[in-house]
Amino acid sequence: MSVDDEQIGKNFTRLRGDLSQKEVAELMRARGFRWSQATVWSIEKGERPLRLSEAQAVVEVLGQPFFDLTADDGEAVVDAWMRECSNASKALEAAVDRFEQARMQLALTYRHVEGKLRRKHEDGGGWLRTTVEDVVREHRERDRGDESLMGQFVDANDPWLIAYNETIEKEYPSGERPAAS
Structure with missing residues (x-):
């Protein structure tokens, strides 16, 4: 080249x-x-x-x-999206850390004021029992769309789309999203 x-x-x-x-x-x-x-x-x-x-x-x-x-144009575009994935992954990790830190601080605060709270504050508004996985699942349910189309693309033989679809299948092995808890 x-x-x-x-x-x-x-x-x-x-x-x-x-x-x-x-x-x-x-x-x-x-x-x-x-x-x-x-x-x-x-x-x-x-x-x-x-x-x-x-x-x-x-x-x-x-x-x-x-x-x-x-890089040529194609390589440059692929590289830009790879960098975007890397940056998004780092941002996601930071968000998970902030979420866990907030839950811990809520729990520590909650134990000191437990008997003095109004009804809406009972159980920390549900956040004390909410996991990162719960948040991700809710996001998937809200933003993924029809589960029958999830991860399915026009060219089912494309090796790159197959790799992407495999990650979707790991998340939803039965092909359907789990029921909301």
Whole structure:
């Protein structure tokens, strides 16, 4: 596969994310390169080639793998969705930690005020008995749609969709969502 300056420029634009062209130029100047905002603009438009030493510094400054700078459009899209999955997974882990911490704090608080609560606060509003799995199951029930269509796509022979469908089947081995508790 041959990657031209225009493709590298498109990837550069995508990889810099929320950083402005001026900010990238400043970061590169701090590494000893004589860059301006116009340099970044020229590279992004494919009008100026990116030298190898510059490319190495750029990926370090942007915190991105070198491969992403030279990826073709298909690879770039797949890589972007892989990063999104990774970021979503980290956010989900953080949310689980916050949920468990909140439940623990609720339990600790509840034991000190138990006899002084109104009816709506009995049992911590149900949260003390709610697990992460309960929350996920409720989400699936609410947002998944018709279970007969769950995880089913038009091309049942596509290996990537098969892998995705297998994860759905692990969650719902009978093909139906569990009854709400």
